[in-house]
Amino acid sequence: MDNKPYVQFFDSGSASEHDLLGGKCASLVTMTAAGMPVPPGFAVTTAAYDAFVDAAGLRDEISAKLGTLDPDDLVAVDSVSAGIRDAICSRPVPDAVRSEVVAAYDAFQARFATEVPVAVRSSATAEDLPGASFAGQQDTYLWLIGLDSVLKHVRACWASLYTSRAILYRLKNAIPDEGLSMAVAVQKMVNSRVSGVAITMNPTNGDRSKIAIDASYGVGEMVVSGQVTPDNLLLDKVMLTVVSQTIGAKHAELVPDFGEGRLVEREVPPERRVVCSLSADEVTEVASMAKRAEKHYGCPQDVEWALDSDLPAGESLLLLQSRPETVHSGKAAPPAKSATPTTPGFSMAGITATLTNRKPS
């Protein structure tokens, strides 16, 4: 345990170790390695949490407090939860851990012209346990600016292991606290210049030889929620060439207001509306990434992506989320004619049918 790193960059090339990184960060590392660049950042590993808990003398303290707890006494649970979380947020972090996290944060920010806002998210090791979903209990903090704020929220993520709900859940499901740990993701907030979705099939007919891309300016929410008509492109998946393209109206875009730490809607000027929001190269990049995602996951994917203004051209495409395409997933892949006889060797009847535009009898 002692030689485990306290931090690991998503793009460091190091292995994706679930116990060290937690589910979320492990997946971010895996995706980056598979050519599906997620927003850049680094993990504060479970080793960092463990070192902190040990140095702060919290391990025995926590297990003593939980050992006698009655799950039905909600007042007592709340009080124990508050005590533990307060301790996690206030006890000193060992210098070795702190200095590694600070160095990682500085190295991360050095990649950008000016300091960029980050998101801090918890990455638990237990989230993949079947039936033991922590959904909704993991914390995500957005638009954080500055080291102090980041460090504070890393602790907040650690502390989220001991919310009342989490304590109760483990007690009721008899999940031991032993070995419980938490990694934290520190990740760039995406500054979307253009964003959208890519589906690795033609969603109108299930043709799997196509990739459909919706793209619009700004953050993708307006595309996903249907508030703007995006540009729509259909590409051939093998050749990555555009088969058809419709320029959408794209009348508005959501862009981040860093000062306010929120998104604001603004109107897109007419001259930007009539051109495709993606250049030809960007179209190819988006389609290639969607294709890689499909190959990686082994089934058609619905990919959310964005082009980040803070990243250099050629590296600015980010994958925000990839999930299995569900609409056509149950159906037979291509809309092929099923009546076609399967003949070994060529079929003259088939050739005649092609020439005469008739189905073979």
Place this chain on the structure above:
Amino acid sequence: MTVTSSAMKSFPKPSALTVPPGAEGWEKLYPYNLVFQNLSGAEDEKFWFCDSQHWPTVFKPFETIGGEFAVKCLGQYNTRHLLIPPANGIEFKIHLGYLYMSPVPVPEAEIPARVPEFERRAGHYFQNWDTLLESWRTKVRATIDEMEALSFDALPEMVPFEDIVSGKAKDGSEKLMENYDRLIQLLYQNWQYHFEFLNLGYVAYLDFFGYCKELFPGIPDQSIAKMVQGVDMELFRPDDELKKLASLAVELGLQTAFEDTDDVAGTLERVGAREGGGQWVDAYTAAQDPWFNFTVGNGFYGHDKYWIEHQELPLGYIKDYIRRIDEGHQIMRPVDELVAERDRVIAEYRELVDGDNLALFDAKRGLAATAYPYVENHNFYIEHWTMGVFWRKVRALGQVFADAGFWPHRDDMLYLTRGEVRDAIFDLVTGWAVGSEATGPHYWPAEIDRRRGIVEALSSARPQPALNTPPAEITEPFTMMLYGITTEQVQQWLAGDESGADGVITGMAASPGVVEGIARVVHSADQLGEVQEGDILVATITAPSWGPIFGKIKATVTDIGGMMSHAAIVCREYGLPAVTGTGSGSTTIKSGQLVRVDGNTGRVEILKG
């Protein structure tokens, strides 16, 4: 962006076209059956399109032979050999010097009856493709050899004494007549052979094409082409031979001997005198047969230059390849990469085909991959090799006439129809036999001048892309495949004047990629020397022998041709973007303009003029 009118416009009627000044009486240049004779009736109604892909310039009377033999023989295989269910042949006429075609569909009611015969006949070919193709090569080669052996010599002052002794009792003039007739017959023979496999190659391709479009709606035509196209093709052999010779010259350190390649004899002498030069000259000589039977044109015109007779052309290309090797360029085609890319494309589409259809996909692709390469490879044997020998013999005969005072230059014979040549031979031998003057020298020089004037006048006008009212939809598969004549293409022609107005020209996305560069407009092979490294080649049409140019340029734009035109094939081979069949690229774009060629979408944009 809005469509102003949905009403179907028409192309002009042939009878309504104006005859260019000086071309009056042009109809009489050509045999009666090649000219519209029924302009008050069907011929002024039927839809005709101009085949400027094969005949971009005005026919001299003798040159109609290529058009006649080619299109007639194409028809016979559809109509009489294979009974292609929906398609008979293609009617053809010459109007104002250019060739117009009208595909002949099979009446709907007659199609079913043709199906069993078609399947029996085409099935036989598909099942025995390799064996039949092997004997094709043998018989085509035999035709060429026989043609090569024909001679056209001046008649002797007197019949040789041994003929007197042997009682031969013939004066030799019959040889001139026989050889001429035999030359025409042999050419006709190889044109019959030409189409033996061609239509079937297209059928197999169309079959796979249609199946791919059904499996993967909207699949790019390029993908389908890539999956069946041969990589190591005979069509590329002549160019490959020059590259090998250039590499050998560099290996042997002979570069400086190639300084003045316009001086063919001198160059070969300089090379031969160097150490190792003998080895190079041997290799050069060996490559000539048959690979220098290669024309800078398309084989259909008497003025086409062939490498074998104009060795300054291949030597010039070799010189250029040598320069590029010395500059560190890789000149050989990346064959391994091309094969790998083709295999990737096939594998990725295969993965998308579900189990039941996979065997069919493989069978159709397999057949197309077997049959289709003929479509590209035959070109060397017929258009280049056969036609090269043919035109050389025609020139030899022309010289016999020139020596007898019929006309000043051997090529003047091209102003006679082939029927008139036959008559002129009898005129020639009669004068010679009688011991009087032949009539020709008193008739032909003035007549040829008159005809030359008409041909020049006709050449001053470009052909109409089509005549009369097009059908609402073009469905005939061969017309679409061979000529790229699709409903969209016809609509685009009709839109005609508007295209290019906004600096955008559209055509077929024939080879992928997007580049920007300086346009170089080339109207004939003679201008190829103007093409600079990194230019974008803009041409009416390209020819196989332009191969060496493709190593220099960044992209190609042509007026004429489809997915399987020469420019498309070569550009895919060289990994260059190509937009073909733009209709007006070479007249809209000017040399020196900065253009952007998008081979993915078929768009050419003039960025700066």
